[in-house]
Amino acid sequence: MINKHYLQLADNYLFADIAHLVQAYKATHAKADVISLGIGDVTQPLVPAVVDALTAAAKEMGAEATFRGYGPERGYTFLREAIVAHDYRRHGIGITADEVFVSDGSKSDTGNFQELLSASCVVAVTDPVYPVYVDSNVMAGRRVVKLPCVAANGFSPAMPDEDVDVIYLCYPNNPTGCVLSRSELHAWVDYALAHEALILYDAAYEAFIQSSDIPHSIYEIPGAERCAVEFRSFSKTAGFTGLRCGYTVVPKALKVRNGRSRHKALSMNSLWLRRQCTKFNGCSYLSQRAAEATYSPEGRAQVRQRIAYYMDNARLIRETLTALGYEVHGGVDAPYLWVRTPGGMASWTFFDLLLHKARVVCTPGAGFGSCGEGYVRLTAFGRREQTMEALERIKGISI
Numbered sequence: 204m205i206n207k208h209y210l211q212l213a214d215n216y217l218f219a220d221i222a223h224l225v226q227a228y229k230a231t232h233a234k235a236d237v238i239s240l241g242i243g244d245v246t247q248p249l250v251p252a253v254v255d256a257l258t259a260a261a262k263e264m265g266a267e268a269t270f271r272g273y274g275p276e277r278g279y280t281f282l283r284e285a286i287v288a289h290d291y292r293r294h295g296i297g298i299t300a301d302e303v304f305v306s307d308g309s310k311s312d313t314g315n316f317q318e319l320l321s322a323s324c325v326v327a328v329t330d331p332v333y334p335v336y337v338d339s340n341v342m343a344g345r346r347v348v349k350l351p352c353v354a355a356n357g358f359s360p361a362m363p364d365e366d367v368d369v370i371y372l373c374y375p376n377n378p379t380g381c382v383l384s385r386s387e388l389h390a391w392v393d394y395a396l397a398h399e400a401l402i403l404y405d406a407a408y409e410a411f412i413q414s415s416d417i418p419h420s421i422y423e424i425p426g427a428e429r430c431a432v433e434f435r436s437f438s439k440t441a442g443f444t445g446l447r448c449g450y451t452v453v454p455k456a457l458k459v460r461n462g463r464s465r466h467k468a469l470s471m472n473s474l475w476l477r478r479q480c481t482k483f484n485g486c487s488y489l490s491q492r493a494a495e496a497t498y499s500p501e502g503r504a505q506v507r508q509r510i511a512y513y514m515d516n517a518r519l520i521r522e523t524l525t526a527l528g529y530e531v532h533g534g535v536d537a538p539y540l541w542v543r544t545p546g547g548m549a550s551w552t553f554f555d556l557l558l559h560k561a562r563v564v565c566t567p568g569a570g571f572g573s574c575g576e577g578y579v580r581l582t583a584f585g586r587r588e589q590t591m592e593a594l595e596r597i598k599g600i601s602i
């Protein structure tokens with residue numbers, strides 16, 4: 204007998220559907236050079252500091268005196284200490300190395316963390332949403348409620364109108380590219396503390412924040428260490444999508460109740476450690492040395508350059524489309540732009556129009572949830588020349 208909850212999953216063919224339509228277009232338009240502004244993957248190579256660290260680590264692994272087998276459960280101390288020093292202590296946040304769990308990336312951690320929780324928990328996600336949060340909870344048989352993010356509230360999620368136990372927040376946001384202000388994030392922490400809810404905070408795009416007043420970590424908000432887990436990844440920050448490394452912060456102050464008993468407060472940190480020890484054997488020594496290198500002075504400067512490159516793309520897209528009369532959101536503190544379709548066109552209709560008239564691929568907003576209808580997502584992760592060429596082509600179509 205299969206897990207019947209898998210049958211409840213909505214067919215998630217978004218990117219397969221897009222690829223299929225693009226293939227069909229190419230088949231009937233020989234030599235059509237299609238440019239994708241739809242990809243959610245980076246295109247710039249690893250920075251030199253990371254490549255040097257990988258090379259050195261590979262040599263260590265090839266010598267008997269320095270070879271390493273299984274690593275420590277939470278990840279190597281050298282990496283967790285670097286994470287704590289640069290991502291938290293430098294910003295006045297008191298997260299310690301034993302609250303950090305190094306992993307092979309945030310998709311697995313954001314997908315797996317829910318298994319510490321009861322199947323009876325009600326889960327809130329934003330609409331539009333990164334599909335992992337929804338699907339991993341549907342697989343576990345949990346009820347999922349949607350928090351609409353619409354233009355009228357600046358794409359900031361509406362508070363739930365029923366009691367929820369778990370809230371997934373992703374800021375800077377994929378797909379809208381929007382951020383939460385300090386006071387908006389504060390309101391969510393206050394909600395979680397008042398309702399004994401858990402916030403699962405995905406900060407995969409933290410490194411793209413440019414505005415000085417936007418929080419980089421949920422732990423900048425007082426009390427968050429008692430209600431929130433934070434997920435971070437080197438994937439978008441440093442181009443690790445193919446190398447794999449991320450980390451999850453589970454504060455020791457974060458407690459979870461055992462049934463109705465108020466006195467049996469269990470430590471989420473111990474539970475996650477127990478889970479990881481059983482089901483995960485760590486991310487490679489090479490990846491962890493590579494991640495450590497992103498915190499060296501050279502590594503930090505080089506990674507900053509990569510981010511600046513993508514954010515220049517974002518600015519170009521935003522300025523060009525705005526000048527053309529499009530309504531553009533995001534792209535200031537995130538590599539994603541959320542563009543309203545002209546004339547109230549459906550997402551997929553505008554997708555077709557851009558493909559056929561401009562040979563540009565976008566991602567239809569409706570693919571991320573019903574509130575995404577009427578929008579498309581563009582990404583700043585392309586190469587500069589291709590991004591500029593795509594914008595020239597969009598200029599050529601009248602809306």
Ligand SMILES: *Cc1c(COP(=O)(O)O)cnc(C)c1O
Binds near residue numbers: 243373
């Ligand atoms: C890309 C992305 C991640 C990172 O995933 P990895 O598994 O670390 O590559 C996490 N969350 C969101 C919303 C993303 O878009």
